[in-house]
Amino acid sequence: MTEGEAGMAQAVEPRRAASVERWQGESDVLVVGFGSAGVCAASQAARDGAEVLAFERAWQGGGTSAESTGQIYMGGGTPLQRACGFEDDPDEMAKYLEASCGPGADVAKIRLFSERSVEHFHWITDQGIRFDEDVVDYQVSTMPAPGKALSWTGSERAYPFCEIARPAPRGHNVNVDGTPSGELLMRTLIAGAQRAGVRVQPQSDVRRLIVENDGHVVGVEARIDGDLCCFRAHSAVVLATGGFVSNEEMLQRHAPELLRCGRPIAAETSDDGLGIQMGMAAGGETIRMGSACIVLGFAYGNRKNIRGILVNGRGQRYVNEDVYQSLHGEIALLRQDGDVYLIVDDTIYEPNPEDPELGGTTYPLLAVAETVEELEQELGMPDRSLTHTVNVYNENARRGEDPFFHKESCWLQALDTPPFAAIDLRVGKGPYSVFTLGGLRTDSSQQVQTSSGAPVPGLFAAGRTASGIPAQGYNSGLSLADCTFSGRVAGAAAAALRP
């Protein structure tokens, strides 16, 4: 082990409480990280009567959530869903989540989350969040839209999910002056936490837990203004520092495929995996560390792209194009080796779609040809591969059918207006964005567990620091939903431990 490695090792291995000479501060509950999970943990614990001190690395909280589009996946019959005319109930919501967040979805957590989703909606709105009572049309819905608070942010209407659970839109969008805003969401939640009496220690970098000899977690060590300061927790510590997508070493060990995707979704000061490492060092098990949200947003700027067909390097279709963009990323990267293309005709192609995620640039156009045969050749695909795929697709589309993948009929149209084009969605070329979903194993109260299922005394984890609702498989808004909800659960359980 080099000196550098030793230094890093020491950084996360827990410190013994007996070695602490002076406690700089104390509180019932200490919360590490002040993104959506940490803020909600702190708020809930404070509302439940606990003294709460939260640590934030940056000047102010918000984390990656503040940089998001502010979508929260909620359902089961929320007031917004009802106002927009959609029927939903906890059972249908849970069925959909079990199907789309697996294999290996945490069924018990999904059930709890679905059953309490309406209550969670009220908790969120109690914080001061307001949802306009309008829904984004399904045919244009991917991103939140100005002034419209409800949108389709998963594969609910797509096959096979539409046959598993009754579809309903569940993306609850936080808008400010008509603009989607994770920043407003976080500003509002942080204000709510402050009203509830949460104290925040900004610019504090927590790098070690403090434990008793029996492993009980009793505090944290934070670097503040260059000094190492120890803080005591009377009840518990909640880890809420995000995932590990910004930690290349951890990605290499746990999810090497993700290193092929260019764009991690993470705030500058967040998601370096330190919370997960601290939890492991205190005895916590990690699970599903290879899981990730992998967005392939090929229809952000131009929803008509869903009318095109996605093919792999052998010219084969491999998915119904109307599943959600996060499922597209997962399938393209992990099942097709990232070797995928979108084929469109002239009626679909838009040279310069407005795509906030692409920073105004267009989707990368790889080839254009007057016939599909020529396009096939230009792409170096085998003879009669793409042409056969397009011919069969067109014949079926004219009948309003897709017997191969069951794309919904509203997206079906024959590709027959030249020129034809291939948009480059290969990994490294197309717009892939990723963040990690694996993390600490927690029980239903978000308490961290060891590999044998024992609780780590005094330690909770929430949000992307834990493996949560989206164990594998993702829908937009689900991380904010899981972070805010699991944060509340952790905060409540931590507060309940008050002496």
Place this chain on the structure above:
Amino acid sequence: MTEGEAGMAQAVEPRRAASVERWQGESDVLVVGFGSAGVCAASQAARDGAEVLAFERAWQGGGTSAESTGQIYMGGGTPLQRACGFEDDPDEMAKYLEASCGPGADVAKIRLFSERSVEHFHWITDQGIRFDEDVVDYQVSTMPAPGKALSWTGSERAYPFCEIARPAPRGHNVNVDGTPSGELLMRTLIAGAQRAGVRVQPQSDVRRLIVENDGHVVGVEARIDGDLCCFRAHSAVVLATGGFVSNEEMLQRHAPELLRCGRPIAAETSDDGLGIQMGMAAGGETIRMGSACIVLGFAYGNRKNIRGILVNGRGQRYVNEDVYQSLHGEIALLRQDGDVYLIVDDTIYEPNPEDPELGGTTYPLLAVAETVEELEQELGMPDRSLTHTVNVYNENARRGEDPFFHKESCWLQALDTPPFAAIDLRVGKGPYSVFTLGGLRTDSSQQVQTSSGAPVPGLFAAGRTASGIPAQGYNSGLSLADCTFSGRVAGAAAAALRP
């Protein structure tokens, strides 16, 4: 937490050395598990001058390795390879392994393993293992064959691997009286360990490590004849208890897809994940816990099956059929949802192939028809899906080409002799066998590491208890090779710690 959970939790959490009233025994090195990794760790440590005590749950050692076919993946120019007329060198071996054991293969370990492979061959033969100097013909090579010691046990000759590294057969088969035998391999290795002075404690169930207050691992607690006995290690403990394929709870948390496969490859007393759990409880990190060897042995009993075509439920080919059976399993289960079929014609089909793995039963025949059109209909595949695939395949095969997947020309033949048949290789129907590849993170000396890369003092892991050479992706013989080699590395490093 229920009482049962608490009981299980206590079972693996380390015990403090200070609580030990009486040490039942002591040794320089304690080895937990006496399968191929444990036996080689013990042998090497004893050869290096250490006193060694090994713990085995069963009456005698051997573990899952004793139930294997006794193939060891070795290369780089072994005497057997040379005697059979094959050129190989460590660099070509390493290049192949890096390509086939990734993404995220441990390049440093692969390099060491490849460079020392010839030396490892000599070590194995020094133990008394003898290899007949004959090679199994590639066209019949999958299982070891009587009296033939060298065989192709990976995808070395298949595209794209054949373009990445010069192909060579590297499966070294242990035969006894002409019959493949992991049992003979283990009997021989165990005899070698005993000659080297290793003591074995049979029927002992190690369930806890013993640690000093600073986390240093200094012993094990074993249940022997109903009593809990503590044993002290002066140098180190080596965990070598296999993987976790027999632990359904761990599979559910870490590799839920594997639960769909019927047949775990594991000895009755092995692979319950306890070694991994003990290592985690002592601070070790686990990596790649979702990785597995997934064998889909569709050509065991009838190598001609490789001349058929593998298609998914939409009648699309998805792989060159001549890649190795472990890659087939991984691709079929994880990339095609286990929805795959083998299509053959009358010249290929054999009603009752001799297949030791299938216990004498035939491959499950799903449908038979006089034309491919009828077969397509019977299988419920979309119109013009399978028929197009077969037509294009046949035209190319007649030219000796496979522009889609580059199957080697020796396997190409048009499927044009009725009747045509579909063999059911869907997961749950076809012959899938699995074992886990994820485990404890170790450094190049096999010492267990924490999440921050710090060594866990006094603790080593080898074989399937650690994440090793086959980080993801497998070739037959690779686990025995990795187990025996990593066992030796761990044993040598543990012995070197003698006071």
